[in-house]
Amino acid sequence: MSDVFDLKNFPGKRALQKKPINNLEWALIADGVPLAEVYDVLDTDAGKDRAFAKLATIKSDVIWWTEGAVPPQLMADGEAVFGTGYNGRWFSAIAEEKQPFAMLWDGQVLDIDGWAVSAKGQNIDEVMKFVKFATDTQRLADQAKFISYGPARKSSGPMVSKHATLGIDMAPHMPTTYADQGFLTNFAWWADNGDEMNERFAAWLLQ
Amino acid sequence: MANENTGGELVLAADGTPLKASLNKAMRKNRIRALLLVTPLFVFILFSFLIPIVDMTFRSVDNWHVGTLMPKTTAALADWDGKALPDEPVFAALVEDLQVGAKAREIGKVGTRLNYEKSGLRSMITSSGRKALKVKEGPYKEKVLKMHKKWKELSTWTVIKRNTAPFTIGYYLNAVDMKYDDNGEIVRQNENRRIYGKLFLRTFAISLAITVICVILAYPISYLLATLPLRYSNLLMIFVLLPFWTSLLVRTTAWIAMLQSQGVLNDLFVFFGLVSDDNRLQLIHNMTGTIIAMTHILLPFMVLPLYSVMKTIPPSYMRAALSLGANPLVAFVRVYMPQTLSGIGAGSILVFILSIGYYITPALVGGTDGTLISNQIAYHMQSSLNWGLAGALGALLLFSVLALYLLYNKIVGIDNMRLG
Numbered sequence: 001m002s003d004v005f006d007l008k009n010f011p012g013k014r015a016l017q018k019k020p021i022n023n024l025e026w027a028l029i030a031d032g033v034p035l036a037e038v039y040d041v042l043d044t045d046a047g048k049d050r051a052f053a054k055l056a057t058i059k060s061d062v063i064w065w066t067e068g069a070v071p072p073q074l075m076a077d078g079e080a081v082f083g084t085g086y087n088g089r090w091f092s093a094i095a096e097e098k099q100p101f102a103m104l105w106d107g108q109v110l111d112i113d114g115w116a117v118s119a120k121g122q123n124i125d126e127v128m129k130f131v132k133f134a135t136d137t138q139r140l141a142d143q144a145k146f147i148s149y150g151p152a153r154k155s156s157g158p159m160v161s162k163h164a165t166l167g168i169d170m171a172p173h174m175p176t177t178y179a180d181q182g183f184l185t186n187f188a189w190w191a192d193n194g195d196e197m198n199e200r201f202a203a204w205l206l207q
Numbered sequence: 208m209a210n211e212n213t214g215g216e217l218v219l220a221a222d223g224t225p226l227k228a229s230l231n232k233a234m235r236k237n238r239i240r241a242l243l244l245v246t247p248l249f250v251f252i253l254f255s256f257l258i259p260i261v262d263m264t265f266r267s268v269d270n271w272h273v274g275t276l277m278p279k280t281t282a283a284l285a286d287w288d289g290k291a292l293p294d295e296p297v298f299a300a301l302v303e304d305l306q307v308g309a310k311a312r313e314i315g316k317v318g319t320r321l322n323y324e325k326s327g328l329r330s331m332i333t334s335s336g337r338k339a340l341k342v343k344e345g346p347y348k349e350k351v352l353k354m355h356k357k358w359k360e361l362s363t364w365t366v367i368k369r370n371t372a373p374f375t376i377g378y379y380l381n382a383v384d385m386k387y388d389d390n391g392e393i394v395r396q397n398e399n400r401r402i403y404g405k406l407f408l409r410t411f412a413i414s415l416a417i418t419v420i421c422v423i424l425a426y427p428i429s430y431l432l433a434t435l436p437l438r439y440s441n442l443l444m445i446f447v448l449l450p451f452w453t454s455l456l457v458r459t460t461a462w463i464a465m466l467q468s469q470g471v472l473n474d475l476f477v478f479f480g481l482v483s484d485d486n487r488l489q490l491i492h493n494m495t496g497t498i499i500a501m502t503h504i505l506l507p508f509m510v511l512p513l514y515s516v517m518k519t520i521p522p523s524y525m526r527a528a529l530s531l532g533a534n535p536l537v538a539f540v541r542v543y544m545p546q547t548l549s550g551i552g553a554g555s556i557l558v559f560i561l562s563i564g565y566y567i568t569p570a571l572v573g574g575t576d577g578t579l580i581s582n583q584i585a586y587h588m589q590s591s592l593n594w595g596l597a598g599a600l601g602a603l604l605l606f607s608v609l610a611l612y613l614l615y616n617k618i619v620g621i622d623n624m625r626l627g
Contacts, residue, residue: 018575052399063492064575078469188330196326196400198591202583203402205575 001107004082005030005058012081015071018064020201021190022084022109025183027054029107039186048197052204064205075101091148091173095166108175108182112152148173260605267598270375272320273367276313277304281371289365289391298347302339309336323593324377324387325366331355362389378599403600406580407607413497413579414562420502421558422551425509429550432510433517451507459568462500466491466572492574500572501562508561509554516550552619560608580604 003010004026016023025038031054033041041047063080065071071083072093083090083101087108093099115131117124133139140151141159148170151157157177160170171177190197220229274281279300287293308314318332335354342350357363369391370377380386380393384401388394395401428447432440450458465471468487476482490496520543528538566581573582580600587597 066570077467079467192322192327192330195322195591195593198586199400199402203400203405206402206405 001026001104002030003104005054007058007061010081011061013061013063013074013079014058015063015065015074015080015083015085017071017084018066018205020197021185021194023055023201024048024051024197025109025185026084026107027051030054035107035183038183039189043189048200052200055204072099072101075099087173087175088147088149095163095168095173103173105175105178105181108178110175110179110182110184112184144170144174148175150174151176263594263598264602265598266594267378267596267602268374268376269595270320270370270373270377272317273370274373276308276317277301277367277371280304280367284364284368284371287364287368289361289368292348292359292361293364295346295348298351299345301351302342302347305332305336305339306342309340321366321370323381323596324370325357325362327357328363328366331357331363365389365391375595378595379603381596382599382603403580403583406578406583407603409576410563410579410581410604411607413494413501413577414559416498417502417505417562418555418559420498421506421509422555424502425506425513425554426547426551429510429513429517432514433520434522447507447510450503455504455567458504459500459571462496462503463491463572466496466499491572492577494573494577496572496574497569497577497579500568501565504568505558505561508557512553512557513547513550516547516553520546548619552615556612556615559611563604563608 004014024042028038028041028047028051029035031050042051063074065074065083065085068086068089071080071085072089074080075083076093076097076099087103090101090103094101094103115135117127117131121127135152137151137153137155138159140153141156141161143150144160145162145164151160151174157174160174162168163170175182218226220226222229280297283297283300284293287297305314308317314336315329315333318329321332322329331354335351335358338354339351352358366387369375369387377387381396382403384396384404385393386396428443432443432447434440435443463470467473468489468491470491472490473482473487476488477484482488490499524542524546525538528542529535533541563579564581565579566585569577569579570582570585573579581604584597584600584604587593587600
């Protein structure tokens with residue numbers, strides 16, 4: 001993953017998301033901070049400065065994206081040599097559209113989606129039954145037939161099968177297969193520091 | 208004086224009523240009809256424009272969170288002098304408010320509000336809310352201080368106390384890169400967080416540049432449109448209108464394909480040997496891209512008013528100037544151009560005001576140095592959900608446009624503006 005920050009051996013543009021979240025963590029990891037200590041370092045003023053300083057080393061070679069469809073497009077057009085993005089998008093670019101990219105799972109960020117049910121809604125019992133169904137072991141494994149996301153349940157892991165139309169084995173394309181190489185976003189830290197970091201990031205982009 | 212001529216008798220209408228009353232009646236009918244005709248538009252504007260603007264402007268000063276969701280703490284803090292941590296009664300009130308707020312799942316709103324002014328208070332409030340549910344009896348101070356380390360900081364209490372007030376200028380301070388420091392004094396924002404001032408300036412600078420470029424590009428086109436024979440000018444008009452009728456998003460995306468470093472324009476440059484292959488020009492995802500794409504999109508708003516004004520200038524004026532001895536340049540500058548000023552004014556104010564609020568094009572092609580203040584407003588509306596700050600930024604933008612408009616009216620005069 002540190003190669004993304006290595007302009008000397010890997011020159012070219014990098015497509016990164018125009019947000020501080022994940023980028024600050026990656027900057028620290030590339031700067032030598034172990035995965036487990038990233039948020040402890042980031043919680044200090046010196047750590048924040050260090051993350052921004054590391055990002056600054058590649059700032060002039062970054063194309064900042066905001067829409068998830070953009071980074072695979074930038075790579076396909078030859079505009080960028082590295083890109084960060086949602087792994088499902090990369091999967092469709094690589095497996096479905098046969099683009100000559102490869103995944104780098106090292107330092108991947110695991111994100112979790114959740115279901116929210118409005119307490120004042122109608123048919124809440126039915127909705128809860130649906131949520132229970134949609135999140136059971138088999139269903140989460142089935143989801144991987146269509147896109148390389150999930151499964152959030154550990155028990156679903158062995159049940160991940162082949163892609164519905166491409167017929168390829170999905171296990172090597174699942175982020176959960178490489179979970180030990182990545183880390184889970186510390187949502188509490190970002191809830192507290194998101195406002196400040198977003199402003200600082202926006203100001204940093206303007207400098 | 209018809210009355211005197213007829214010996215003081217009233218002039219009667221055909222149906223026998225006095226003419227004056229009959230006229231008034233007819234006029235009143237017309238007035239009511241006119242009023243009814245504009246009512247749908249007025250109602251539409253009221254609900255889709257005026258009320259939302261008033262609402263967003265109100266949000267930019269509204270500070271209901273702490274006062275409404277922590278009423279007991281607000282009352283208990285009223286006499287706090289701010290010199291040391293508050294005493295037991297304040298903590299007792301706080302625990303009670305936290306319990307009520309946590310049960311109703313409303314306390315997070317307080318945390319979100321306070322976090323704008325001091326990072327870390329969001330999780331302090333939400334986690335303390337959960338912990339407060341287990342507190343059955345005092346001493347409360349001791350228990351609260353154990354819930355989160357930030358309760359021990361005096362500045363936490365300064366922030367809470369300040370936001371017990373029902374209204375705040377905090378969002379406006381944020382919008383002009385100022386803040387309250389730990390002692391509650393208003394100071395400039397930390398250097399590494401100052402963005403909005405720069406973005407406002409950049410927005411005005413880019414809008415001005417686009418307006419000037421549009422005038423320069425549109426003037427000759429409009430002149431041709433107004434003076435060429437009809438069959439040529441109609442064709443030219445279609446070239447102006449076709450892009451005007453094309454979707455904004457399509458045109459913006461087309462510019463990306465044209466300008467990107469592996470794009471059409473750079474390919475042509477490389478083909479003709481103007482630039483080398485590994486040294487392609489960066490024409491997009493920066494300010495250049497924003498200016499090019501926005502100029503193209505806004506050009507018709509300059510061409511059309513200019514054209515309609517130029518169309519009304521009789522060609523005989525120029526001929527007269529020439530026959531009276533002016534050389535073509537003098538005749539153009541002193542006779543033709545002054546007559547087009549109203550069109551330049553109208554086109555400029557249209558283009559300038561449209562570009563100040565432009566959002567989607569800079570977001571797509573602006574990269575980092577080509578994004579405008581509207582992109583930050585959109586960010587706070589859609590992503591950070593800090594609507595107070597979005598409202599403050601929007602209000603500042605609105606007021607500065609109004610100020611510019613008044614200035615324009617003072618210098619040029621709005622009556623001199625013609626759209627054709």
